[in-house]
Amino acid sequence: MSDSRKSSFQIYRAPWVIPVASRVLSDGAVVVDSQNIVAVGVYSEIANEFPDSPVIVCPGVLLPALVNAHIHLELSIYGEVCPPENCYSMCSWIRALLRVRECSDLTMTGILKAAQRMVQKQYESGVGLMLDIGNTIIGNFDSSPVEIHFLYEMLGSTQVATERAIKFMAELPVVQSVTAHAPYSTSPKLLEAIKNRCSQNGQLFSLHLAESIDEVLLLTRGEGCFPEFLRDRTGSNSNFPIPGIDSTAVVGYLKNLGLVNAQSIFVHCVHLNDKEIEIIAESGSHVCLCPGSNRFLSVGKVRLQAMLDQGLLPALGTDSITSNPEVDLWQEMALLKKEHPRVSSEVIFSMATMGGARSMGREEVYGSLEVGKTARFLHVQDEAYDTVHSPEELLDCLVRKGHPDSVKWL
Ligand SMILES: [Zn+2]
Known part of the structure; x- marks a missing residue:
């Protein structure tokens, strides 16, 4: 992949990323082009791979729709x-x-x-x-x-x-x-x-x-x-x-x-x-x-x-x-x-x-944060997520206390 193409990507970085299809990432990032996810990983590795892509920091959690x-x-x-x-x-x-x-x-x-x-x-x-x-x-x-x-x-x-x-x-x-x-x-x-x-x-x-x-x-x-x-x-x-x-x-x-x-x-x-x-x-x-x-x-x-x-x-x-x-x-x-x-x-x-x-037969687009899936996903933010210490605690908090008011679309 050329460096000029990479520079047109957008990186979203968050304290937590829940890809669903793989383990929860602490200080994770999701890289997107105009339509799809291009990469998902821990931020340090993503920053190395995409050094020229702009970064938006999202306090809270990134997760699929x-x-x-x-x-x-x-x-x-x-x-x-x-x-x-x-x-x-x-x-x-x-x-x-x-x-x-x-x-x-x-x-x-x-x-x-x-x-x-x-x-x-x-x-x-x-x-x-x-x-x-x-x-x-x-x-x-x-x-x-x-x-x-x-x-x-x-x-x-x-x-x-x-x-x-x-x-x-x-x-x-x-x-x-x-x-x-x-x-x-x-x-x-x-x-x-x-x-x-x-x-x-x-x-x-x-x-x-x-x-x-x-x-x-x-x-x-x-x-x-x-x-x-x-x-x-x-x-x-x-x-x-x-x-x-x-x-x-x-x-x-x-x-x-x-x-x-x-x-x-x-x-x-x-x-x-x-x-x-x-x-x-x-x-x-x-x-x-x-x-x-x-x-x-x-x-x-x-x-x-x-x-x-x-x-x-x-x-x-x-x-x-x-x-x-x-x-x-x-x-x-x-x-x-x-x-x-x-x-x-x-x-x-x-x-x-x-x-x-x-x-619904739509797992190629929805259901997880994976390469090739839609770049339309969620950023949720609530003070409850700021104090969790493990992926298990985070998921428990989301499932028990998640609410529509905390949701933003990316
Ligand atoms: Zn019914």
């Missing part, structure tokens, strides 16, 4: 729905959400503006990449500061709804990615059709899975609150329990439908058995956890250690404001740490960065 792997931007206008004290089951929360959506006379402009405000809030909190799921195409976010991948979500449990959805999907432009809502709301035929379309077009597939015990009871035994809910909603009895279900449970059913592979993200995953976790891990599929939403809806805690033991690195998502008033990935990290104190903060931070980037 966060990845929010599950949100519903179209719901940003509503605020929280049915606080837990008024909702005694998952079905009553879904009923409340549907009532709010169906009875509101909101304009598309209002929905879009609320979504744009949410994108801005996510950006200011350090989110650089996001997976958005919605039942309506509310607008174009191409000029957004956050890279947003939007999946149009479809559902239909009856034969009529399935045929209607398949016809609608065939009329959508190929570039519009589609996905399915959940196994309980989407017939096996529609699940297969959606996944086939995703595979043909090289697009991601995302599915809410095992969010509540009621969902598992429906799918495995035909019990819980969902049979009545689905009867009320569709006018016909549900087709569950899944015929011939065995120890592989719901994930086994999804695998038989061809849904479980490296381009699939299963969201929530609160109630999975060991065999189901093993199938997901072996297939290269991804998991996205939403601890804030799970807490709001009182659906339980995920089996995080069991997932890590199988080699999974889950992604993190906020879900929408209707089930998570905070919509803040820092809060998701802090809550996960509180619920799983024995899981290291390093792993939890990796989930919010590398886990998300991998799940």
Whole structure:
């Protein structure tokens, strides 16, 4: 590399650099050109290698952008729905959400503006990449500061709804990615059709899975609150329990439908058995956890250690404001740490960065500070980070006390 080219680079130097893919650096530096990271290392070595490049000193910590792997931007206008004290089951929360959506006379402009405000809030909190799921195409976010991948979500449990959805999907432009809502709301035929379309077009597939015990009871035994809910909603009895279900449970059913592979993200995953976790891990599929939403809806805690033991690195998502008033990935990290104190903060931070980037197939650009990845990354500053003495302390401090106000974009 020529010296003149090197002199056009910019060096960011900080007391701490968290590359994620390698060990935390004390007095580290990141070198960038106009678009990408060119080098990462301890400052003394970087200064030797790039003696003519200008240096910006950043008190605090340099780290990669966060990845929010599950949100519903179209719901940003509503605020929280049915606080837990008024909702005694998952079905009553879904009923409340549907009532709010169906009875509101909101304009598309209002929905879009609320979504744009949410994108801005996510950006200011350090989110650089996001997976958005919605039942309506509310607008174009191409000029957004956050890279947003939007999946149009479809559902239909009856034969009529399935045929209607398949016809609608065939009329959508190929570039519009589609996905399915959940196994309980989407017939096996529609699940297969959606996944086939995703595979043909090289697009991601995302599915809410095992969010509540009621969902598992429906799918495995035909019990819980969902049979009545689905009867009320569709006018016909549900087709569950899944015929011939065995120890592989719901994930086994999804695998038989061809849904479980490296381009699939299963969201929530609160109630999975060991065999189901093993199938997901072996297939290269991804998991996205939403601890804030799970807490709001009182659906339980995920089996995080069991997932890590199988080699999974889950992604993190906020879900929408209707089930998570905070919509803040820092809060998701802090809550996960509180619920799983024995899981290291390093792993939890990796989930919010590398886990998300991998799940979306964007790890070549996001997820870590490495050569070739984006030069858009974060500088966080807070007096709490000034007094830490080790990488472990630093990561613990970030995960437990990190907050959007401390974030600046570089
Ligand atoms: Zn969701």
